[in-house]
Amino acid sequence: MLGRTYEGQNCSAARTLELVGERWTLLILRDVLLRDLKTFGEFRASLGLARNVLSARLDHLVGEGFLRRRPYGGHADHYEYLPTDKAADLLPVILALNAWGDRWAAPQGPPTLFRHSVCGAAVEQKLECDECGEFTDPRQVVAVPGPGRQGMT
Structure with a gap:
């Protein structure tokens, strides 16, 4: 995982990975959001990980x-x-x-x-332009400085 300091890393993706980048974290959130699991025992049965983890x-x-x-x-x-x-907002991710x-790591479908x-x-996710409503090829997305970019080169 990334370090806890962000010198030279003014990046929302980096900060997000610090919060949810550990693999079990996303799998627990998947189980909560999509499988309606709620208890320690249900998570343990689903994921098979050690109690302390x-x-x-x-x-x-x-x-x-x-x-x-x-x-x-x-x-x-x-x-x-x-x-x-806050968790529900991660569902699109x-x-x-x-x-x-499904496309690159599921040979059986x-x-x-x-x-x-x-x-x-x-349910299908698509990138849509806020202005014209056109669906956008991911290769057409560009990054431009935002308001939080202050002080960065």
């Missing part, structure tokens, strides 16, 4: 505001983990990673299909 990842996601912890089952030490708006993986819950049609 899962505990650390969940603590991180709660601490960074991606999940909120709520007691359940009448036990003081049993919690369910619920996504916040997770869907984009899946789409890339997509393991999961994503459908619109209202009509059942396939």
Whole structure:
């Protein structure tokens, strides 16, 4: 992972990777957002990772505001983990990673299909120009300085 200092790295992608770039983090968020998993046991069964790793990842996601912890089952030490708006805003990123993986890393075809819950049609991500509404080839996207670029060369 990237360092915690950003000298020369005035980049929102770099900052985002510091928060969610560890692989288990994105897989937990996938499970929360797309599989409706909520409990430690459900995450453990889905991901098969060590208790200490899962505990650390969940603590991180709660601490960074991606999940909120709520007691359940009448036990003081049993919690369910619920996504916040901050987590929900990562859904397009997770869907984009899946789409890339379906194209380049799934020789047998997509393991999961994503459908619109209202009509059942396939959900597809597209880059769309805010001004003209035209769908944009990713190779036509360029980066230009933004307001947070101050002080950078």
